[in-house]
Amino acid sequence: MRFTWLFATAALVAAGRPAAAQISVIPVRDLAFGPVIVGIPTSIGPSHPVRSGQIRLTAPLNSRLQFRLTLPATLNGPAGARLPISFSNGDGIAVSGASNSVPEVFNPKANQVVQNVASTTTNIFIGGTVSPAGNQQQGGYTGTITLTVTIF
Amino acid sequence: MPRLTIGALLVALVFPVPALAQGVLVAPHSVVMDHRTRSGSLSLYNPGDDPAEVTLSTFFGYPVTDSAGEFELKTVERPDPSMPSAAGWIEAFPKRMVLQPKERQTVRLLARPPARLADGEYWARLMVAAKGGTVPVGGVDSASGVTVGLNLEVRTVLPLQYRKGAVATSVRLSRLAVGVDRDSLVVRMRLDRMGTAAFIGTVRGALADSSGATVATFMSPLAVYFDMEPRLTAALPGGRLAPGRYRLRVEITTERADLAPEVLLPARPVRDSLEIRLP
Numbered sequence: 484m485r486f487t488w489l490f491a492t493a494a495l496v497a498a499g500r501p502a503a504a505q506i507s508v509i510p511v512r513d514l515a516f517g518p519v520i521v522g523i524p525t526s527i528g529p530s531h532p533v534r535s536g537q538i539r540l541t542a543p544l545n546s547r548l549q550f551r552l553t554l555p556a557t558l559n560g561p562a563g564a565r566l567p568i569s570f571s572n573g574d575g576i577a578v579s580g581a582s583n584s585v586p587e588v589f590n591p592k593a594n595q596v597v598q599n600v601a602s603t604t605t606n607i608f609i610g611g612t613v614s615p616a617g618n619q620q621q622g623g624y625t626g627t628i629t630l631t632v633t634i635f
Numbered sequence: 636m637p638r639l640t641i642g643a644l645l646v647a648l649v650f651p652v653p654a655l656a657q658g659v660l661v662a663p664h665s666v667v668m669d670h671r672t673r674s675g676s677l678s679l680y681n682p683g684d685d686p687a688e689v690t691l692s693t694f695f696g697y698p699v700t701d702s703a704g705e706f707e708l709k710t711v712e713r714p715d716p717s718m719p720s721a722a723g724w725i726e727a728f729p730k731r732m733v734l735q736p737k738e739r740q741t742v743r744l745l746a747r748p749p750a751r752l753a754d755g756e757y758w759a760r761l762m763v764a765a766k767g768g769t770v771p772v773g774g775v776d777s778a779s780g781v782t783v784g785l786n787l788e789v790r791t792v793l794p795l796q797y798r799k800g801a802v803a804t805s806v807r808l809s810r811l812a813v814g815v816d817r818d819s820l821v822v823r824m825r826l827d828r829m830g831t832a833a834f835i836g837t838v839r840g841a842l843a844d845s846s847g848a849t850v851a852t853f854m855s856p857l858a859v860y861f862d863m864e865p866r867l868t869a870a871l872p873g874g875r876l877a878p879g880r881y882r883l884r885v886e887i888t889t890e891r892a893d894l895a896p897e898v899l900l901p902a903r904p905v906r907d908s909l910e911i912r913l914p
Contacts (some may be wrong), residue, residue, distance in 0.1 A: 504893040505662035508789040509682060510767075516783035525783075534786055542664065545895035547706060547836075547856050558783060565781065596706050600854060613783050621780030628785050633708045633760075633792040634664050635698040635858045 504543040508632050511537040514609055522617035529576040529588075529610035536609035538630055546634060550607065553592045553629040558613070561622035567614045568626065570578045574611055580604030659687055659734060659765045666761065667898040668725075668746055670799035675725070675744040679763065681734035687765045689734055691727040693795070694871060695720040696760045697833075697860035704823055704866025708760070708792070721757035721797045724748050724862065746797055754800030756832035758860065764790045773890045802832040805902040806859050806887055811909050812882045813842070818874035820851045820882065824907075827862045832900050833861040836889040838867065845880045857890060876913055884908045
């Protein structure tokens with residue numbers, strides 16, 4: 484009986500304490516333009532269901548986070564070839580995981596601060612535009628987008 | 636937002652493409668170390684299906700607000716000796732690792748503070764950088780000959796506090812101001828940290844009409860390292876406030892739902908209020 488009370492008390496004490504809060508930044512998919520036509524700019528909007536980049540950010544409820552994207556200006560291709568890439572003011576979308584959340588369009592070149600009010604999860608979508616020249620060298624071009632998430 | 640866009644986002648959320656990029660889960664999201672043990676730990680987990688290359692580093696930085704009241708991290712590459720930086724003497728073991736899919740790793744944090752370190756709180760930021768494989772772009776389309784893909788790398792930046800001896804904190808609230816911007820209540824204030832440690836807590840506010848009924852509330856975590864003038868907002872019911880008299884009440888406490896009580900430094904709650912009249 485005494486042990487039962489002890490366990491119950493311990494459980495109550497444990498329940499009153501916050502669990503080890505965690506933060507995760509998980510890229511769900513990369514931004515994939517796929518094959519593009521030379522000489523013609525190709526844009527992928529952040530709302531594209533399969534080709535836009537997507538990152539899932541999870542942090543404790545009510546926490547305040549800043550996220551910053553470091554974006555490339557060119558992509559690297561075969562034998563040192565370069566391919567210009569650009570990002571416009573509306574190429575980012577942030578959507579809270581709450582069921583009634585409204586997607587928020589943002590400029591991916593600027594810092595964003597979010598507070599997880601209704602959900603612990605925020606999904607970030609990224610689009611962009613590549614502009615291959617008419618004489619763009621054939622091959623695969625890659626680059627890196629870096630997302631830095633700071634918890635205050 | 637067009638209906639098509641919301642639909643596309645829903646499709647993307649429900650049917651995510653298998654991940655190529657890698658990230659990690661980090662716990663806890665705030666680290667407190669003390670001079671007695673001079674150690675701490677961090678737990679990393681790779682929830683993905685591919686290995687993740689993880690690197691840990693430290694730097695000195697603290698939150699501030701810009702002229703618009705937005706929060707940002709001020710980083711100092713070479714902090715002068717007067718700054719309470721622990722970035723130079725906190726080390727992570729291991730610093731680099733490859734986390735296999737579903738693998739956990741505990742990272743030890745060890746402090747090697749300088750001799751005769753004065754009592755007080757010292758700060759650093761821990762950065763956990765993760766990257767995974769590369770986008771497969773080898774399958775070049777025969778018609779165009781050019782294929783493009785971008786990798787996503789992620790960096791998570793966490794606060795770290797190192798305490799030596801007795802430390803105390805409090806905050807002074809001044810210049811409380813309130814206004815309405817479109818459909819939101821906007822509250823500005825100045826916060827000056829007192830004592831020898833950062834003030835970590837929560838600010839709560841409520842706007843009541845002349846009958847005493849609450850019409851808007853807000854709550855925000857706070858981390859005042861030196862001083863800041865945040866801009867906090869609250870949604871207004873129906874997107875507007877009717878003309879009349881209102882009273883804003885603000886309370887700042889050291890409570891945080893996401894942090895264990897033992898890592899929070901207690902301080903007396905700070906309260907202020909302000910009456911406004913809307914024409």
